[in-house]
Amino acid sequence: MSKLLMLMASSGGAQALLFAANFCLIFFYSTEVIASYGFYITIGSLFSVISSLRLDYFAFFSKVDDQARGLVLSVGLVFVGISSVSLILISLLFNVFGRETFFLVLSVFSFSFYYLISQYSLMVKDYAGYGTSRLLLGLLFLFLLVGLASKGDVLHLLVSYCTAQTVSGLYLWRRNKIRLTFNILALKYGVFFRFRDRLINTLSTCIQFLSPALPIILGGYFFNMEILGAFFWMSQMLGAAAAIVKRSLMGYLSAELMHNGELQVAIVEMAGKIFLWGAAGSIASCILLSAVFNYISQQFPSWSPYVNFLPALVLLYCSDALVQPLGSLLSSIQREKTHLLIEIGRLLLVLVCFSTAAQLDLDIYWFVWGYSIVMSFFYFLGGAIFCYVSRCGVMIK
Secondary structure, eight states: OHHHHHHHHHHHHHHHHHHHHHHHHHHHSOHHHHHHHHHHHHHHHHHHTTTTTTHHHHHHTSOTTOGGGGGHHHHHHHHHHHHHHHHHHHHHHTTOOSHHHHHHHHHHHHHHHHHHHHHHHHHTTOHHHHHHHHHHHHHHHHHHHHHTTTTOSHHHHHHHHHHHHHHHHHHHHHHHTOOOOOOHHHHHHHHHTTHHHHHHHHHHHHHHHHHHHHHHHHHHHHSOHHHHHHHHHHHHHHHHHHHHHHHHHHHHHHHHSEETTEEOHHHHHHHHHHHHHHHHHHHHHHHHHHHHHHHHHHHOGGGHHHHTTHHHHHHHHHHHHHTHHHHGGGGGGTOHHHHHHHHHHHHHHHHHHHHHHHHTTOOHHHHHHHHHHHHHHHHHHHHHHHHHHHHHHHHHO
């Protein structure tokens, strides 16, 4: 528990800096620019979690001397490089190469680079280094954001965040003395390590991250870009706060859940308590803040486009921070297919939310309520299944 609290404390400072940076966005950039920026970083985030075809995830639960642990960054960078070159070649082939392609490649590389290195640092239990890298990321992004604010366009906003991620990744690389391996036999081992399980998990993870990404990816086709930008800004603000718990919890549970392939009783018991706290906290926060934010919107009408999103998003991000990390661990206890089915069900219902909004001509606020309820329900479903199955596994052992 002390390791988790230490990780949360360091992440808290980092997220406070990211919170400040995201708060500054509306003072320097239009909501349309923020919406466009949101599209590219959403794609980058989505790609980063599959950048090593989930080798990073399964290496967490391998034995400490397994060769796969040292191949996460190498396999990931090879995959990112091939993907980036393929994207450029396809754009040139169809004569559509331009700023958009550059933005996508920049996002894919920087997000994947930092994600892979930070996963490695958690794998070797370098919690202090991981926390420091998060602080560096937040501080550098805030500095560059303000320094380039006079430009006011998507390019400089995106460059600010991507540069901060790359520098933070380089810090971890140097700190952990990570070595790249391009030996063909070693890379082959990394690519085919638990290949079938990783393919299923890659598909599950794509769907898992696609569901929360859809509002910003598809939102421009259904809703006004200005209001969509307000939605993304509020999501970033609350997401920065929720990530203090979520990133720390996910990293800690992934690193500590198993030792040499054996479930740890103390961590399984902790997961059950976290699930109960998450359920109580999500519902209570939503009810309490609904009344508070209703008062704020009446007193400050100019903030209504932002404040009206808050009750639904508070429900979403409370469950995302506390419960979603539990469901993400289903693959670690050989429940890959269960995880996949949950993610498919969630994606389908999110698409139903879009369809319903279009059919009934609902505004974005009603859509966000439906979307948040669907997302939260499946977070709790996945978390409940993980707690039950892992507890049964410990009892049987």
